[in-house]
Amino acid sequence: MAAPGKGLEGVVAAETALSDIEGKKGILSYVGYDIHDLAPNAVFEEVIYLLHHLELPTPRQLDEIKDQIAREREPNEFAAQLMPYLAEKCAPMSMLRTAVSASSATDPDGWDTSEEANYRKAIRLCAVLPTMVAQYDRLRRGERIVPPDPTLSQAANFLYMLKGDKADDESARIFDTCLVLHADHTMNASTFAARVCAATLSDIHSAITAAIAALKGPLHGGANEQVMRMIKEIEEPSRARDYIVNRLNKKEKVMGFGHRVYKGEDPRATHLRRMAKELAEKTGDGRNYEISQEIEKAMMDEKEIYPNVDFYAASVYGYLRIPTDLFTPVFACSRISGWTAHVREQYADNRLIRPDHAYVGPAPRDWVPLSQR
Ligand code: SDX
Numbered sequence: 001m002a003a004p005g006k007g008l009e010g011v012v013a014a015e016t017a018l019s020d021i022e023g024k025k026g027i028l029s030y031v032g033y034d035i036h037d038l039a040p041n042a043v044f045e046e047v048i049y050l051l052h053h054l055e056l057p058t059p060r061q062l063d064e065i066k067d068q069i070a071r072e073r074e075p076n077e078f079a080a081q082l083m084p085y086l087a088e089k090c091a092p093m094s095m096l097r098t099a100v101s102a103s104s105a106t107d108p109d110g111w112d113t114s115e116e117a118n119y120r121k122a123i124r125l126c127a128v129l130p131t132m133v134a135q136y137d138r139l140r141r142g143e144r145i146v147p148p149d150p151t152l153s154q155a156a157n158f159l160y161m162l163k164g165d166k167a168d169d170e171s172a173r174i175f176d177t178c179l180v181l182h183a184d185h186t187m188n189a190s191t192f193a194a195r196v197c198a199a200t201l202s203d204i205h206s207a208i209t210a211a212i213a214a215l216k217g218p219l220h221g222g223a224n225e226q227v228m229r230m231i232k233e234i235e236e237p238s239r240a241r242d243y244i245v246n247r248l249n250k251k252e253k254v255m256g257f258g259h260r261v262y263k264g265e266d267p268r269a270t271h272l273r274r275m276a277k278e279l280a281e282k283t284g285d286g287r288n289y290e291i292s293q294e295i296e297k298a299m300m301d302e303k304e305i306y307p308n309v310d311f312y313a314a315s316v317y318g319y320l321r322i323p324t325d326l327f328t329p330v331f332a333c334s335r336i337s338g339w340t341a342h343v344r345e346q347y348a349d350n351r352l353i354r355p356d357h358a359y360v361g362p363a364p365r366d367w368v369p370l371s372q373r
Pocket residue numbers: 001002007184185187188189218219220221223252253254255256257258259260261303305308309310
């Protein structure tokens with residue numbers, strides 16, 4: 001049992017109108033819209049609009065934001081120049097963190113921090129992250145870069161730039177739903193990191209760089225990649241239970257399970273489980289899904305801990321043939337919508353975020369000169 005307050009549990013760090021969670025009931029909403037309504041109905045661009053304008057777009061507003069995103073998909077000069085080097089030297093999340101940080105240097109709005117410039121920068125960042133991830137992957141594999149297709153949605157365009165072929169409609173729709181599901185999640189660690197940075201009145205690129213850095217860790221966004229590594233290690237559904245029991249006996253965490261806020265089903269996992277099943281049936285390759293099911297059963301029997309968003313996302317991305325080490329960058333390609341909206345919300349009603357502490361070091365003591373130590 002963690003000490004009360006450890007990890008800021010239960011502390012309200014900011015007011016937000018962007019998303020809400022009722023952990024006991026397993027309810028998640030974006031600006032008042034239940035995730036169970038958004039997942040089957042909304043496209044990702046509608047969610048970007050919703051998070052930034054606090055209303056769903058009209059058909060015209062949706063077309064406008066889609067056009068704006070499509071126009072902003074090319075990385076700017078400095079980031080584009082860096083990419084071959086990053087592809088050769090960096091792990092994917094380090095690439096993304098560096099590329100976003102570098103983007104600030106040649107952003108068309110420069111160091112303008114007005115509300116209007118910050119909105120343009122926010123949409124630009126939403127537009128460009130998938131291009132960075134796809135270009136990185138193609139360059140490291142020695143393949144030609146596929147330019148963005150302005151006629152495609154964010155979801156379909158990412159799969160196209162990554163693979164060089166247009167995705168079938170069902171795959172594009174499923175990936176679009178993944179982007180919708182990952183878009184925002186109240187005061188998670190990366191969003192909090194972004195808000196802490198923004199609250200010093202640092203610039204939006206710096207805040208997003210901080211968020212990417214925080215998402216990278218395996219206790220947060222990095223878990224989805226670890227889930228796929230675990231599934232691969234288990235190999236056979238029949239080996240899942242022993243693997244989990246063994247891990248728990250060694251007091252090791254099982255990635256993709258548990259949550260600070262949800263103590264029952266994470267509502268996003270409900271959709272991701274369903275989509276993993278659909279893709280298992282469609283591809284005729286049920287193994288990852290079956291192993292996942294066995295892991296879930298074992299975790300329920302042994303610890304009564306539920307899967308979180310990262311657990312079935314791993315199987316879905318695996319079925320979509322997204323390379324495992326790109327799972328966390330793909331999470332970022334969605335969460336950039338929430339991060340940028342939170343940063344703008346922070347600027348709009350800012351106060352420096354500076355928590356207090358509980359000192360546990362030695363009591364006051366006398367200084368000892370170096371010669372007497
Ligand atoms: C995300 O916050 C968000 O909203 C994040 C996120 C988002 O959308 O932004 O939802 C995305 O980050 C999902 C979480 C991804 N991380 C993992 O899947 C890593 C594995 N999970 C954990 O380590 C853990 O559950 C956390 C980090 C997610 C939450 O940690 P807490 O709230 O600090 O809980 P804890 O580690 O103190 O655990 C409480 C108890 C402990 O048992 P006891 O000591 O009380 O007996 O639950 C156990 C833990 O041992 N436990 C687990 C476990 N998760 C919790 N035991 C085994 N495996 C696990 N995964």
